[in-house]
Amino acid sequence: MKIYSTILLVFFAIFSSSIMAHEETQKVALEPEIFSNQAGHITYTFQLIDLEKKTLIKDSDLTIENEKILHFIAYDSALKDFQHLHPTYNGKNWFIEFDLKRDGDYWIWAQGTLARNQSEFSASNKLSIMGGIEAYPLPTELELTRSGSDSVSSISLSDSKITAKKAAMLNLKFLRTDGTTPVISNYLGAMAHVIAVTDDGDSIIHVHVMNSSNTNEGMLHATFESAGKYRLWIQFLDNNVLRVVPLAIEVF
Numbered sequence: 001m002k003i004y005s006t007i008l009l010v011f012f013a014i015f016s017s018s019i020m021a022h023e024e025t026q027k028v029a030l031e032p033e034i035f036s037n038q039a040g041h042i043t044y045t046f047q048l049i050d051l052e053k054k055t056l057i058k059d060s061d062l063t064i065e066n067e068k069i070l071h072f073i074a075y076d077s078a079l080k081d082f083q084h085l086h087p088t089y090n091g092k093n094w095f096i097e098f099d100l101k102r103d104g105d106y107w108i109w110a111q112g113t114l115a116r117n118q119s120e121f122s123a124s125n126k127l128s129i130m131g132g133i134e135a136y137p138l139p140t141e142l143e144l145t146r147s148g149s150d151s152v153s154s155i156s157l158s159d160s161k162i163t164a165k166k167a168a169m170l171n172l173k174f175l176r177t178d179g180t181t182p183v184i185s186n187y188l189g190a191m192a193h194v195i196a197v198t199d200d201g202d203s204i205i206h207v208h209v210m211n212s213s214n215t216n217e218g219m220l221h222a223t224f225e226s227a228g229k230y231r232l233w234i235q236f237l238d239n240n241v242l243r244v245v246p247l248a249i250e251v252f
């Protein structure tokens with residue numbers, strides 16, 4: 001009976017992940033131990049399945065990218081809560097501990113690179129949280145803004161038009177809300193990390209900001225696959241403190 005339910009769970013996970021996949025051929029599935037949890041401290045245990053090889057992915061099957069073996073992104077459906085973490089492999093499972101205090105349906109993504117062919121993957125599933133602070137209201141409404149702050153550090157993105165399926169080159173300025181000059185240093189091997197998701201939450205891109213010739217300015221190269229509104233979370237170190245600035249842009 002136990003084996004039977006485990007098999008069912010595996011099938012459900014693979015099936016539900018492939019529905020959500022946006023890539024034409026999904027390479028990796030994320031199979032979690034839980035699909036819902038009480039708000040608070042969460043121990044999230046999961047397996048990654050190489051869908052082509054039909055094998056479980058261990059840490060030795062991955063290549064370190066941006067200083068980490070695996071990147072883990074979680075955000076709620078209203079695109080307000082955001083976390084970027086790094087799971088570890090215990091010889092059997094992948095796991096990560098984190099806190100979610102607010103109810104809602106969270107998107108969970110694992111991003112890594114397969115060592116066998118150096119191909120990057122993004123595998124997702126969902127996690128439902130209950131018993132905590134009231135969930136942010138839905139439907140998701142993004143207020144378009146190319147500049148924003150986290151109360152101390154701010155970001156301003158150039159206002160050039162962005163077209164779907166075309167490489168966009170954006171200029172990014174680092175500022176402070178009090179007018180002082182930020183002290184930017186690399187975070188996980190890049191000037192800044194940008195995680196962009198479609199407003200329905202079900203598609204993600206993770207790109208890096210490169211240094212430019214001007215101090216406290218960077219260049220962002222990205223290709224957005226479809227038109228619509230996107231949430232951007234920009235992560236960087238200012239004076240060695242990790243900052244997260246949310247923006248929202250439109251792609252035409």
Ligand SMILES: [Cu+2]
Nearest residue numbers: 068071072085
């Ligand atoms: Cu990461």
